[in-house]
Amino acid sequence: MKLKIALAAAAAVLVPVSLASMASVASDETVQVYKDANCGCCGGWIDHMRTSGFDVEATNLSYEALSAKKAEAGIADEHASCHTAFVGGYVIEGHVPAEDVRRLLSERPEAVGLTAPGMPAASPGMDMGSEPYDVLLAHGDGTTDVYARH
Template identity: 60%
Template sequence: MKLRQTLFATAIACLASTAALAQTVSVFKDAGCGCCGAWVEHMRQNGFTVEASNISPEQMNALKAKAGITAATASCHTAFVEGYVIEGHVPAGDVARLIEEKPEAVGLSVPGMPIGSPGMEFGTPEAYQVLLMDRSGTTTVFAEH
């Protein structure tokens, strides 16, 4: 009986995790940016449905401003999932954790384009942080890689 309860609890946890990954991520990027395309593939390979749109730099700047992205949190592409903003090369696992935990926040950001982050897998990887952006404009560390 105990084994059956454990298996049932594990199955429920897996279904909840899969449900989070079934969400559609809407990505806005520059058509010529290869690292953005690589991040889109990273998300797809990790179970997310991704809709990618190429937009002009002017449209991107307006989108980022409207989403609350600042110079300190900006990267090359901006995505949206479950009401959250995902800025830059955020790992799929961190996006899944955000969706699961549902914090009061604007979303996640990996500022800049750190080598070794998803979509930037070339050269010598560097340590980087995933920042949780709150509505007041401040950030806290959500994860370190």
């Protein structure tokens, strides 16, 4: 009985701390986005991230500079999208949902980051359909694994 009481007390103390730290993941990390100035869907994704609690700073780049930024980050052409972001030491390529970014920052896997290759119609910022799409976890060796299905 004493063990049950002790466990319940420990849980009561730890749960609020865990929830508070989960909530702070979004606000403690600034998302640095690199995009084309004329891309409306990039703006839509930025709005999605801000609405989800992230601080976002956006920088407009030329097509050439943006392509170079993607290559430097280790994003292969087949995994590329219209904008590239950085947060918490990871690259976020394209229209990755905020919930996946939050999970990445919480789990901290050994990886380059996340990518939603191309421009999935149902993804945040695109918002043009219900086609399923995958978010991929990109590894340093160029391989990927499915991280989330939407």
